[in-house]
Amino acid sequence: xxxxxxxxLTPGNAKLAYQPVAPGATTVSVLQGLLKKNDDQAAHNRxxxxxxxxxxxxxxxxxxxxxxxxxxxxxxxxxxxxxxxVIEGDLETENDAERIRAQGVAAHQIVTGAACHLDAHxxxxxxxxxxxxxxxxxxxxxxxxxxxxxxxxxxxxxxIVLLSVTEGDDKPAKYPVMFRxxxxxxxxxxxxxxxxxxxxxxxxxxxxxxxxxPAPILRLSARKGEGMTAWLAWLQGQLGEQRRRLKVGxxxxxxxQPEGARLHSETA
Amino acid sequence: xxxxxxxxxxxxxxxxxxxxxxxxGVYLVRVRIGPxxxxxxxxxxxxxxxxxxxxxxxxxxLDLIMAPVRVRCQTCGAEGEAMPNNLVCGxxxxxxxxxVSGDEMILETVELDxxxxxxx
Numbered sequence: 001x002x003x004x005x006x007x008x009l010t011p012g013n014a015k016l017a018y019q020p021v022a023p024g025a026t027t028v029s030v031l032q033g034l035l036k037k038n039d040d041q042a043a044h045n046r047x048x049x050x051x052x053x054x055x056x057x058x059x060x061x062x063x064x065x066x067x068x069x070x071x072x073x074x075x076x077x078x079x080x081x082x083x084x085x086v087i088e089g090d091l092e093t094e095n096d097a098e099r100i101r102a103q104g105v106a107a108h109q110i111v112t113g114a115a116c117h118l119d120a121h122x123x124x125x126x127x128x129x130x131x132x133x134x135x136x137x138x139x140x141x142x143x144x145x146x147x148x149x150x151x152x153x154x155x156x157x158x159x160i161v162l163l164s165v166t167e168g169d170d171k172p173a174k175y176p177v178m179f180r181x182x183x184x185x186x187x188x189x190x191x192x193x194x195x196x197x198x199x200x201x202x203x204x205x206x207x208x209x210x211x212x213x214p215a216p217i218l219r220l221s222a223r224k225g226e227g228m229t230a231w232l233a234w235l236q237g238q239l240g241e242q243r244r245r246l247k248v249g250x251x252x253x254x255x256x257q258p259e260g261a262r263l264h265s266e267t268a
Numbered sequence: 269x270x271x272x273x274x275x276x277x278x279x280x281x282x283x284x285x286x287x288x289x290x291x292x293g294v295y296l297v298r299v300r301i302g303p304x305x306x307x308x309x310x311x312x313x314x315x316x317x318x319x320x321x322x323x324x325x326x327x328x329x330l331d332l333i334m335a336p337v338r339v340r341c342q343t344c345g346a347e348g349e350a351m352p353n354n355l356v357c358g359x360x361x362x363x364x365x366x367x368v369s370g371d372e373m374i375l376e377t378v379e380l381d382x383x384x385x386x387x388x
Contacts, residue, residue, distance in 0.1 A: 024381060029377050
């Protein structure tokens with residue numbers, strides 16, 4: 001409390017102090033995340049996934065960095081072991097869902113039209129078209145975009161961001177919001193490193209650490225099968241973690257978004 | 269750009285608040301955003317009147333407060349300002365830091381026009 005006048009203003013809450021308002025106006029303090037509706041729906045989706053004891057993964061990257069190719073290779077490798085389902089997000093076409101179905105796995109395509117990201121409501125609608133009984137792993141392939149998808153919680157447990165070596169090793173520095181929120185970063189198409197002398201994987205890693213992100217960074221080529229063993233082992237480890245959490249009644253949210261916003265709104 | 273979706277979500281929230289308080293209009297909407305929230309303030313400001321058209325927030329002024337990026341070091345405990353794409357500790361240089369400000373996207377306050385109840 002202030003010694004001079006007895007008010008409760010501190011440097012931390014001064015911004016919330018009463019300020020003269022228009023006559024007749026009533027100030028209402030809200031302190032709520034802007035995406036509250038989306039986040040409520042995301043929590044509902046997550047609870048739905050947890051009841052099915054599956055692990056939901058949000059795959060994000062630029063267009064053309066190999067999300068669908070990674071899924072094809074992952075499904076081919078894990079087919080006998082786990083039951084997998086996929087939600088595909090694209091502005092147009094059913095192409096990606098068809099590629100996944102060709103692997104013998106259920107896939108639902110969300111066609112977003114002009115929308116540049118998936119949100120929790122779109123995923124919820126997609127869930128009504130899917131049978132999740134017995135599913136172990138649900139992949140949500142987001143719209144190819146390193147900006148907008150980072151801001152929307154879909155109800156997933158983990159965020160995975162792909163960075164292909166054809167894109168430039170400074171992408172994490174250019175798109176900090178996306179790469180800061182990754183629970184794992186996959187450097188993809190590493191078979192092309194031999195012919196690309198301008199992508200330094202160590203530099204890419206340094207840019208990711210500069211975002212204070214301790215996420216594992218795996219290097220792989222889904223086409224050539226390089227590095228797939230480590231990726232599949234990590235995935236199985238995460239599924240094991242999820243099952244262990246569920247046994248003790250816990251769940252997990254992606255490492256950062258929108259946890260940070262929630263934290264601030266509670267402590268502000 | 270997803271700022272229009274955000275503006276629509278914001279207007280929906282403001283309308284809910286107006287309903288709950290029996291307000292007939294909204295004077296001001298104050299939002300606090302940080303650079304790490306992934307929102308472009310100018311685009312949100314442009315999208316807001318579009319989303320608010322025809323609602324009680326139509327005449328509202330949108331006040332955007334920009335939060336600075338600040339990190340606290342897990343290793344040495346120092347707290348200081350940082351850049352959105354460089355969150356390492358400014359004192360000891362370690363990258364094991366926590367963002368304490370700069371990734372928020374919060375509706376802080378609204379100023380509502382609430383008519384006095386009519387007494388007989």
